[in-house]
Amino acid sequence: MSLFWRIFVLNAFGLVVAAALLLGPVTVSTPILPGEVLVVVAGLAALLTVNAVVLRVGLAPLGRLGRAMADADLLHPGVRAVVSGPVETAELITTYNAMLDRLEAERAASAAGALSAQERERHRIARELHDEVGQTLTAVLLQLKRVADRAPADLREELGQAQEATRAGLDEIRRIARRLRPGVLDELGLLSALRSLAAEFTTHGLTVRHDLRTGLPPLTEETELVLYRVAQEALTNTARHSGADRAELRVRPIADGVELLVRDNGSGLGTAADAGAGIRGMRERALLIGATLTLSSTPDGSGGGPRGTDVRLRATASADRPDVAAPGGHR
Incomplete structure (x- = not known):
């Protein structure tokens, strides 16, 4: 039964019982007698209590749905809200779970595309570092060696330092290229x-x-x-x-x-x-x-x-x- 009909039937039942009592054995005098006040107050309290219980039970699934929505994380997939409660609430939770299914599927597809593009870009950069920058530094290293072989003795130490710096840079570029695309x-x-x-x-x-x-x-x-x-x-x-x-x-x-x-x-x-x-x-x-x-x-x-x-x-x-x-x- 939907939440609307639950509350409507409950209130209708309470009003019908109250009308039957007023038309039957229960009357309200003027001025009101203490016993009549007690009956009216007790009936009102009972009606309000039952209404509160019905609303609490009927709206509890919405509270659980709210907590599930607050805790939802697409990086931890598969967690779904439990479908329960009146028809409207159950339909809302079912719709929410279906939405999560779509979001997780779309995120997985977009993540796959993004990571695939990232790997292709890594591969391209690694290839260019190895083929272009690496070859250029290798050529510089060979040129420095030729210059060092013909240079005066007082310049060979500085040229050797330049060779070592170039060799270190070449090794670092190769290491970066390996990490980008092993x-x-x-x-x-x-x-x-x-x-x-x-x-x-x-x-x-x-x-x-x-x-x-x-x-x-x-x-x-x-x-x-x-x-x-x-x-x-x-x-x-x-x-x-x-x-x-x-x-x-x-x-x-x-x-x-x-x-x-x-x-x-x-x-x-x-x-x-x-x-x-x-x-x-x-x-x-x-x-x-x-x-x-x-x-x-x-x-x-x-x-x-x-x-x-x-x-x-x-x-x-x-x-x-x-x-x-x-x-x-x-x-």
């Missing part, structure tokens, strides 16, 4: 790319241990790229913000796919679990492939030490793509 991911597979990533962060002051299990189930190119990018972003956050000196990078097969874990011994998440653009980007990448991303702070294994951060991504394997082994049995 060629090893395309050439040797996911595990080799993750080993290279761990080694890269280890050389920048963070000790990264890796446990990369072989025998992973078949994964699409998009899934491998998301796993790599999430690991890269998690290690970047660890190096920049956590104050950690140790980190672990693990990949292992699970029942329906693969699990990636990045763990550090830093200061933990604190109140910034969803504040950073990096974490938001990881969540959007996880949504792109239907994976589950969880972030948590955990005590250090030694007990009583600093709190670390776990970044865990669980992705479903693809049955559409055969497994391709990299050299040495690794993907």
Whole structure:
């Protein structure tokens, strides 16, 4: 029954009963007698109480819907309001849930397009850095060497410093190009790319241990790229913000796919679990492939030490793509 008819029937019933009583055994005298006052007040109180109960029960689903709308977050999909209450309220909640379905589908599609465009742009910039700027600096380095070979002795030291600065710039450009588009991911597979990533962060002051299990189930190119990018972003956050000196990078097969874990011994998440653009980007990448991303702070294994951060991504394997082994049995 709709909320309108519930309230209408209740009020009609109360008025009919009151009219029947007034036309029957109950009368109102002038002046009003104390007993009559008691009957009228009791009847009014009963009618108001029942009205209040009906309204409270009928409007409770709207309150739950309001809380669900306030807590809705498209980065945490799948949460829906429970359909209950009168017809109008149930229809409103059903419409809201359908709207969330559309919004999540549209967000997933737009995120896929944006991330795909981002990867294409990264690929283009990496190629131009490697092919254009890298070759230019290589030519400058060769030219400096030729000049240094013919230069007077008092200028060779300065030319050597210029060579070292150019070589350092060339190495930095190559490192940036690798981070923008890891060629090893395309050439040797996911595990080799993750080993290279761990080694890269280890050389920048963070000790990264890796446990990369072989025998992973078949994964699409998009899934491998998301796993790599999430690991890269998690290690970047660890190096920049956590104050950690140790980190672990693990990949292992699970029942329906693969699990990636990045763990550090830093200061933990604190109140910034969803504040950073990096974490938001990881969540959007996880949504792109239907994976589950969880972030948590955990005590250090030694007990009583600093709190670390776990970044865990669980992705479903693809049955559409055969497994391709990299050299040495690794993907």
